Amino acid sequence: xxxxxxxxxxxxxxxxxxxxxxxxxxxxxxxxxxxxxxxxxxxxxxxxxxxxxxxxxxxxxxxxxxxxxxxxxxxxxxxxxxxxxxxxxxxxxxxxxxxxxxxxxxxxxxxxxxxxxxxxxxxxxxxxxxxxxxxxxxxxxxxxxxxxxxxxxxxxxxxxxxxxxxxxxxxxxxxxxxxxxxxxxxxxxxxxxxxxxxxxxxxxxxxxxxxxxxxxxxxxxxxxxxxxxxxxxxxxxxxxxxxxxxxxxxxxxxxxxxxxxxxxxxxxxxxxxxxxxxxxxxxxxxxxxxxxxxxxxxxxxxxxxxxxxxxxxxxxxxxxxxxxxxxxx
Amino acid sequence: xxxxxxxxxxxxxxxxxxxxxxxxxxxxxxxxxxxxxxxxxxxxxxxxxxxxxxxxxxxxxxxxxxxxxxxxxxxxxxxxxxxxxxxxxxxxxxxxxxxxxxxxxxxxxxxxxxxxxxxxxxxxxxxxxxxxxxxxxxxxxxxxxxxxxxxxxxxxxxxxxxxxxxxxxxxxxxxxxxxxxxxxxxxxxxxxxxxxxxxxxxxxxxxxxxxxxxxxxxxxxxxxxxxxxxxxxxxxxxxxxxxxxxxxxxxxxxxxxxxxxxxxxxxxxxxxxxxxxxxxxxxxxxxxxxxxxxxxxxxxxxxxxxxxxxxxxxxxxxxxxxxxxxxxx
Numbered sequence: 168x169x170x171x172x173x174x175x176x177x178x179x180x181x182x183x184x185x186x187x188x189x190x191x192x193x194x195x196x197x198x199x200x201x202x203x204x205x206x207x208x209x210x211x212x213x214x215x216x217x218x219x220x221x222x223x224x225x226x227x228x229x230x231x232x233x234x235x236x237x238x239x240x241x242x243x244x245x246x247x248x249x250x251x252x253x254x255x256x257x258x259x260x261x262x263x264x265x266x267x268x269x270x271x272x273x274x275x276x277x278x279x280x281x282x283x284x285x286x287x288x289x290x291x292x293x294x295x296x297x298x299x300x301x302x303x304x305x306x307x308x309x310x311x312x313x314x315x316x317x318x319x320x321x322x323x324x325x326x327x328x329x330x331x332x333x334x335x336x337x338x339x340x341x342x343x344x345x346x347x348x349x350x351x352x353x354x355x356x357x358x359x360x361x362x363x364x365x366x367x368x369x370x371x372x373x374x375x376x377x378x379x380x381x382x383x384x385x386x387x388x389x390x391x392x393x394x395x396x397x398x399x400x401x402x403x404x405x406x407x408x409x410x411x412x413x414x415x416x417x418x419x420x421x422x423x424x425x426x427x428x429x430x431x432x433x434x435x436x437x438x439x440x441x442x443x444x445x446x447x448x449x450x451x452x453x454x455x456x457x458x459x460x461x462x463x464x465x466x467x468x469x470x471x472x473x474x475x476x477x478x479x480x481x482x483x484x485x486x487x488x489x490x491x492x493x494x495x496x
Numbered sequence: 497x498x499x500x501x502x503x504x505x506x507x508x509x510x511x512x513x514x515x516x517x518x519x520x521x522x523x524x525x526x527x528x529x530x531x532x533x534x535x536x537x538x539x540x541x542x543x544x545x546x547x548x549x550x551x552x553x554x555x556x557x558x559x560x561x562x563x564x565x566x567x568x569x570x571x572x573x574x575x576x577x578x579x580x581x582x583x584x585x586x587x588x589x590x591x592x593x594x595x596x597x598x599x600x601x602x603x604x605x606x607x608x609x610x611x612x613x614x615x616x617x618x619x620x621x622x623x624x625x626x627x628x629x630x631x632x633x634x635x636x637x638x639x640x641x642x643x644x645x646x647x648x649x650x651x652x653x654x655x656x657x658x659x660x661x662x663x664x665x666x667x668x669x670x671x672x673x674x675x676x677x678x679x680x681x682x683x684x685x686x687x688x689x690x691x692x693x694x695x696x697x698x699x700x701x702x703x704x705x706x707x708x709x710x711x712x713x714x715x716x717x718x719x720x721x722x723x724x725x726x727x728x729x730x731x732x733x734x735x736x737x738x739x740x741x742x743x744x745x746x747x748x749x750x751x752x753x754x755x756x757x758x759x760x761x762x763x764x765x766x767x768x769x770x771x772x773x774x775x776x777x778x779x780x781x782x783x784x785x786x787x788x789x790x791x792x793x794x795x796x797x798x799x800x801x802x803x804x805x806x807x808x809x810x811x812x813x814x815x816x817x818x819x820x821x822x823x824x825x
Contacts, residue, residue, distance in 0.1 A: 222689075222695055299737055343697075352738070352741070356741050360551075366551055366741075367741025368554075368697075368739065368740045368741055370741065374738060377734045377737055377738070378730070379731075379732075379734055379756055379760065380730070384763070385763065386756075386760040386763050386764075388733060388734065388737045401708040401709070403708075404708040404715065404717060405706045405707070405708050405717065408628060408706055408717050409681070409703060409706070410697065410739060411696065412681070412682070412695075412696025412699065413696050413697075427708055427715075430710065430715045431708065431715040434713070434714065435714060435715075
């Protein structure tokens with residue numbers, strides 16, 4: 168199940184000039200890399216004041232914009248739009264009904280005009296009414312068949328090579344690496360094990376209601392068209408408390424939606440590590456932050472600077488962004 | 497953090513006539529024990545048709561009546577009553593208000609007469625309005641200071657020695673051992689690591705609402721007086737889907753509240769193992785089942801027999817019930 172991440176990390180070892188014994192080979196030799204390595208050294212050294220027992224070595228990661236790209240829109244929205252297009256024949260009413268008509272006519276302005284209500288309707292239509300297994304298969308089919316509009320790559324190829332290396336490095340040092348995503352928990356689970364080596368039980372995310380029933384004698388979880396939990400902003404520490412039940416010692420995010428998770432992890436807790444992936448790389452990825460309609464970063468960046476959290480400068484700190492760049496450069 | 501379970505399992509090795517190399521030493525040499533050992537042998541043998549990769553070796557356990565006793569009432573109810581008694585001075589109104597008055601006057605009839613509404617009020621008063629840390633400390637203080645009314649032991653000593661051995665045996669064979677309890681998730685987490693060697697992130701349970709806020713600049717989770725999720729009956733497969741995200745291959749329960757979890761694990765899935773702890777031992781523990789106000793067992797027992805699940809006969813299958821019996825016999 169974790170073939171892909173193994174292959175990606177193996178690929179990174181083929182990069183020119185990279186010694187295989189050094190951690191984080193795709194990171195430039197900057198302050199960000201040094202702080203990560205110092206943190207791990209302290210946590211794992213029994214003689215260090217910063218030593219942390221293995222069972223408390225919990226690191227949490229936002230997903231969209233922290234482990235993979237999120238532009239020009241959350242990839243989960245592309246899944247929802249793709250679902251509507253693929254199933255339009257079954258629901259003729261969608262041709263006259265917003266936000267579905269906007270999706271079928273590829274009218275992004277009309278889709279955005281449908282607002283939060285429209286997005287929720289779109290998500291319910293594409294995430295509910297299925298069993299767990301059907302939804303998982305539907306997401307996997309989307310990944311297999313779809314390509315990112317500008318990058319022309321599978322969506323699950325648009326993961327960040329330096330963050331993959333960080334996940335592997337932390338796990339090699341006894342950490343559990345958890346995803347704490349504003350995205351849907353089962354959407355993320357459908358690719359997290361292959362893409363990141365993170366098993367389903369270590370994914371926290373937004374959730375819809377579910378119901379158990381015997382369908383024709385077969386035990387079945389049916390996904391219900393109602394929101395159960397939004398794992399964003401103040402929801403992230405709550406999601407951590409529900410699923411993990413203890414405080415992380417490291418947290419990484421990229422937007423104001425991650426601020427509370429970073430506060431929860433690092434305020435008043437010396438020896439912890441909080442990091443923000445700052446999207447500064449218009450050439451290789453995207454440059455955005457303050458005022459962005461996706462991944463808006465303002466209060467969290469100010470607080471990061473005030474509290475001396477690690478701000479990861481994508482353009483300056485990373486040798487490559489995506490795994491496929493490591494092969495072709 | 498897992499000193500106690502280590503000590504308990506070490507103690508079991510001191511039992512007369514028990515070879516240290518044999519698994520499940522406190523189990524009699526019966527069909528139940530044989531089925532467990534055959535299951536584990538098949539799951540772990542790469543040449544067996546029943547082989548299961550390590551990441552899918554998930555075993556789930558009900559808690560009350562499956563891992564520890566639940567008579568004459570759920571131990572969590574004793575915690576709630578104890579909380580009310582300890583905090584009565586802060587809430588003078590409780591003296592005239594049910595169900596609190598019933599608790600303060602030790603009037604079990606009046607407490608039961610307050611019905612589900614009364615129990616919910618009692619749970620809200622004793623489980624909400626605190627931070628996560630305060631609640632954890634409150635539960636631990638209860639365990640330290642309280643004794644079971646008839647067994648005269650700490651509540652967390654009333655765990656089942658044969659089930660502790662089963663947990664250790666499964667983990668030694670690559671399993672994750674999860675608790676899926678109708679009890680409160682954070683109540684169970686407060687003792688599960690010490691008592692069972694099960695970390696907080698592998699506990700699923702009923703939940704109240706929580707809210708994150710900065711209190712005086714300090715990140716704080718405050719427990720809210722509202723139910724979020726009841727992890728019982730059809731809720732158990734939903735709790736498993738939310739927290740684990742894949743189907744277990746082994747499940748153990750003791751009551752009709754566990755039926756759906758057992759169905760979800762074993763129906764249509766050859767090579768899985770489902771077990772029911774049948775309380776048949778009035779001498780060493782309690783004998784109850786059909787019609788019991790706690791741990792009622794009727795439909796699940798009938799279905800276990802129809803589907804050939806493993807029915808564990810406490811009186812016949814277990815050499816000892818509690819760890820302390822292993823020392824003194």
